[in-house]
Amino acid sequence: FGLIYSVDRIPLLNEMEKHFARIDRVQDVLIQVNTANDPAKSGVSVDELPELLEAASKCGHIRVNGFTMMPPLVNEAEENRVHFARTRELMEEMKKKFTCDNIDLHILSMGMSDDFKVAVEEGSTLIRIGTALFGGRH
Template structure:
């Protein structure tokens, strides 16, 4: 089942790229939050897919620890909000953290990873729609946060991430994807960040996100089905 769904999503992504004239690679993060470890193992064993996303810190840590032992080429991305008091649990658990949303959190992470003697890849989460139900720095503060992270020797800024508002018609969010792509381009063309990742698009809207320039989509329900708890 996962194999068939993944093949369909890859096809959808390629068609979205073709419609919009885009040629860059798009990474698919299989969002496995609230699914058992066995579902990740089965997905990997049947397809070889290596990138999975988690948003609950303890669940993510447990899964990452198990996968490092049995399937070491699997990458776990953390896509949820991180409280500062949870930073102490971060080691080499996550290939990419999508959700750095404040200088305070970045400062905690820098101090922690300096002690760990590790450089951690991160994305800045931008709340471009000013949605009170979503985390993320405001659009007007995003560059300041990016600059701060770039000044942290143990954090490596890879790009930007966003979560659009919940809407009935995905076209209502196209404007936010467009604005994020413009911000992403400004990061490189004007600010000179040389970032490579624009993480936006989920199960219901990943095709629109890819059309607007996403380089990484986070797909859960469309791959694993409805969550069990």
Template sequence: MNIAENLHDIKSSFFNPDCLLIAVSKTKPIADLLEAYEAGVRDFGENKVQEIQAKEPEMPDDTRWHMIGHLQRNKVKYIAPFIHLIHSVDSFKLLSEINKQGEKIDRKISVLLQIHIAEEESKFGFDIAELEEMLNSDEFKKLSHVNIKGLMGMATLTTNQDQIRKEFKGLKTLFEEIKKRDLPDFMQLEELSMGMSSDYRVAQEEGSTMVRIGSSIFGARNYN
């Protein structure tokens, strides 16, 4: 498994060369992350707080950490000082906790709002009604230590490319609609995080600015 060659092949196949590649390094050893770093990667995605905590001191200082997995409120404090971007904000309660932890350390924490676009019930994220309720609430407008950079979504796990494309297209439409609103200063929508190893090209064709790619870079994961 040559990580540098895999990265080159993936970047060469990008529909949008300006799309940010986030190397999803969950379960992978530091040696693999350093190999990707040497090949030019600076953005790494993890889905467990304890794994980010363990890896962060072992990597160069200019590594940018992305929390891409479901985040429990009681664990926000452990990553608040250094996390570059939290992709998986799926409730106002979680957003409020991130704001609270940011306020404690006087740091504005950048986040994406995760939108539920898949057919699977197991996927997390706001539905449209929940999102509307939050955006219109007075409590939301009082947030002071978050920067909402955009939206994130995960398509249904299926081989049906038409369905995947429809879900990504719907998220892009929502993204553009929200951008037209009179938004608080802390909500500057610039990023659309969608697409993984199996569907990143379709995601880019539908407007993704960030793709989260793991197995195509590092190989299959060992969860034992």
């Protein structure tokens, strides 16, 4: 895998560490953050994020490259600006707190076909625009 997107809990992180230690490989990952506290979305809560990063800092075969998030479903992309901004702010805060070699927070994956413009305005460095390119799922 080039980049695993969905790390959101310590047990998953620990299993990944064991796996990649067995094959002697360092795996790049993004932490999925549930900034909106949306029960319909996966992701570590804002309150539990430091604990997850602390656990990741002790992993020799996991390298955290940044954060990803899925905002709530809304009618207007602008409604999610607050969640994109909060995720960017969290990444900036965590960059200052975690300065170890395997936590290199430089990727902020936010925004999809319907809201990528707002996400980029709020600092997204990686967008997912499959629907805009290939059409909706059938």
